[in-house]
Amino acid sequence: MKILLLVSAFNGLTQRSWCALRAAGHSVTVELAPVHSSPETLISAVHAVSPELILCPFLKHRVPAEIWRKWPTVIIHPGPIGDRGPSSLDYAIQEGEPVWGVTALSAVEDMDAGPIWASRIFGMPSSPITKAALYNGPVADAALSCIEEVVAKAADPGFVPVPQDETARPVPHARTRPSMRRADRAFEWSMSASEIVKRIRAADSSPGVRTEIEGRIVQVYDAAIGDDRPRRFRPGTIVGRGQDAIAVATGDQTVWIGYAKVPADLGGSGVKLPAGQIFDDPVPQLPVPDSLREATYRRHGDVGFFTMRVYNGAMSTGQCRRIAEVLTAALEQDTRVLVFRGTSSTFSNGIHLNVIEAADDPAAEAWENITAINRLCTALVSCTDQLTIGAVTANAGAGGVMLALAADVVVARDGVVLNPYYDMGLYGSELHTYTLPRRVGAATASRLLTDKLPVDAKSAAAMSLVDAVGPGDPTRFDEWVAELATSYTNPQWHADALAAKLRVLKGVKPPAYYAAAELAEMAKDFFDDRSGFAEARRAFVGKANPVETPNRLAEHRWKLTGAR
Template identity: 55%
Template sequence: MRILLLVTAFNGLSQRAWCALREAGHDVSVLFATSEADMISGVQRADPELIICPFLKDRVPAKVWQSRRTVIIHPGPVGDRGPSSLDWAIAEGARSWGVTALQAVEEMDAGPIWATRTFALPAAPPRKSSLYNGPVADAAMECVLEVVTKAHDPAFTPVPAGPGKARPLMRQPDRTFDWSDPTEQIVRKIRAADGAPGVKTEVGGLPVFAYDALPGLGRGGHPGQLLSRRQGAVLVGTGDGSVWLGHLRPADPGHGRAGIKLPATSLLGARLRGVVHSPLPVGSEPEHPGTYRQVRYRRTGAVGWLAFDFYNGAMAPGHCRRLIAALRHAVAQDTEVLVLRGGTDSFSNGIHLNVIEASTDPAGAAWVNIRAINEVCREIITCTRQVVIAGYAGSAGAGGVMLGLGADIVAARDGIVLNPYYDMGLYGSELHTFTLPRRVGAESAQRLIDEKLPVSAARARSIGLVDEVGPRHPDAYADWLAALAERESEVRTARNRRQAKARRLAAERVPIEVYEAQELAEMSRDMYADRSGFAAARLAFVRKVKATETPARLLPPTPAKAAPKSRRTATLRPAVPVSA
């Protein structure tokens, strides 16, 4: 079936739908909703049999939905209507929620129902982005697949929606809180606005939008007082305790960093003078599970577990340094296996573009950042004291995909999406010219880099990008990953893997340092000479500039594009050394 995904942006859910439908044998293309005229003309060119809108903030033109079956995936249960469904659900403490596939009609979210799913919500308030990328996305995918099945049935008729409850756009007055409020209430309101638009408040005397909230263990001081700082976050007093805030965005449009979401300590800067710094050494476990910490190490028998969870998967130099310190601590232990597990929301998305954009010297900041993340990659590649398992519990993009490819085993969670390419005006580094061809072969590596398309966990396994794929549910994946690590920790099995890796590394004709040097030579031209538009692409990403056109690689193929290409011999990208 010819299916068109009409989207505001090609976000994680849209990518997941694109992958699943293509793998099911459908002809799938994407159209960005850049304007009404573009939507109408784009649909005419694509000539789809079915339009699905997995992530659409814009109204579908009547000329489209009146002539083509168009189904909206709405992140709310039957009867829910409005643009802030998840915000209201979290803020009001709903105990169950849902996703509904609705046929587009004149009234928003009021069309006939094609499919629906419901799921329980946890008692503790989830972060909106976590809820969307987890239970909502899973339910949405079930709805998408059901819609496609029903679209094949000429006898199917969608069910009338019936009366609904239209909720307005949640605005800042609906989100406001006072620092004297209870901790749970403050956390709930901030998480209902995370990752956008945040909640307007004041921290350290600076008007900001707050994000990335976690209940603190500290008490004392008065509501609104800065009590402590750690790993980029600040601890703020509340009416009955405290709250960690990991990220802030200036609320004053005239602020020099207006519009840029940053680690809290980076934004507050000198305002933190006198605020206690409370670092946690790498080996300070065990600790209370509520302790604010981005990198944690624990040991279970012969298996060391190094978990890291960076907000939105972005890794600034400070994140990289903390991860390097933890890696070296973990490698020094007498374990057989080291599991390097990223967060459930994101494994990693590479260098921290927001921190780079906010710097007074963006090129220099980018250079420091890529050097720091490369150090993490090199530590993983060269580790021969333990069998290294990279656990991709969340999706990853660009250098974040490449980060763990040097592990002995890459174990992904089902349903995640990998974007193993660079699309920000950067050549890329993270030692990908060493690791990627060794996993998928030179030809496939070249194709992944050039095509710039998302890859599902299932396809990643089929091409060798990952070795194992575990269950979708986070708890089931954790159990599966533990069982995998336990099997690999058998003394003889682990020794054989380590020795085989050591032999492979010793047999490399070209040292790893040469790969890195040549990658960095290319990156220096992108960062300092801006030869490929890194500055403009970075600015558009950080400022969330809406796309003005659909990337050509996502559009339906034109006759010229569809013509068979002459077979060519794939070569590694320029400046990539070839190892014997």
């Protein structure tokens, strides 16, 4: 089937949809709605495709009537049947909904009012989840299930979608609600920590919640509940810091804030940064809550489990160095196997573009950042005492993928999407010139880096980019990885695996050679800006709308021209 993905951005859900549909044998092409300055240009682009089905897994724009009247056009809405509006997940989290859902419905004149093609319901986590984690987890899983059903029904000439008023509502109070306003999210620091955290998580990773801390108006993100607050501090006072986060007193406990930004409309940069870089108050160093810890290590027999927690996948220089301290200690243990993994909602996308953009000297900061993440990769590649397993727990891109490839064995959770290439005008480092060809061969490595297309977990396994794919459910995946790691502690398996690794390392140039060659190229990108890194970074950080749909995604275009 010829399918057009009409979307506002080629985000995680769009990428996952693209991968799944292509894997099922469909011809899939993409049009980014924001690049079309008028309905007429969008209509013209869709006419050029002439699809059999239009799917909109992530669309903030209204579909012109000339499109949905001519072609079956299905919107994937992140809410149960009857729910309407652009802030569905925000309300679901902030109001503590126990059950939520996803609905596939026809595009019509009124937003989210069309007849139903498919729907799914799922239980919400018992404690508040961030909007981004909800969207990329349960919502994305339900959306993919709906899309599979929609495609099957689209192939049936007798199928007619069911009007909403004729459909049962599994969430009876689902209804039309307006976009959540700033006032709806607002809180006072005298409120309970649990209520404050819930409101911030409902707005994370966008738009955040505007509040006042120590006399400064900021948007806050990445919140977690801390200990009981010292009574001598009034609510809203910074009482401690740890890593790059700050602890703020509330009505009962402390709330840790990992990220913040000074809004542009108040004269700030509008760039989201680690909160500790915005507030430099001389307060005591305190241990951060477990849910915000950047790196943790625990041991179970002969297996060590190292977990890194990277907000939104971006790894700053300081964070890489702190993670490296814990990783170095983990690699010095007398265990036989080390599992290197992310969390269920994030893995890594490499260097921290926001921190680089906000630096006094962005080129120098970028250089420090890439050398810091390279140390992590080198530590994993060079380890000869333990077998290392890189467990890709969530979507990963660029240097984050290459970081995982530095491990001896690489596994991925079913449903994650990898972007194993560099963009933004960067050559890339993270020892990728060694680890990527070692896994997939020189020809495939070159194709991945040049085509710049996402790869789902199963396709990654088919090309040996990863060694195995585990269950999609995060808890079951963790259990599966633990069983796999335990199997490698078998003395003979372990000895054979380490012997094989030593033979490989003796037959190649040392990791420092690859790092040096890559960094020589990166220096030209950072300091000479030979490929437009500064402008691309600025556009990314500023969330500028794309000016065109990349040819590599517009299959209808490159099939005609023969060029991506």
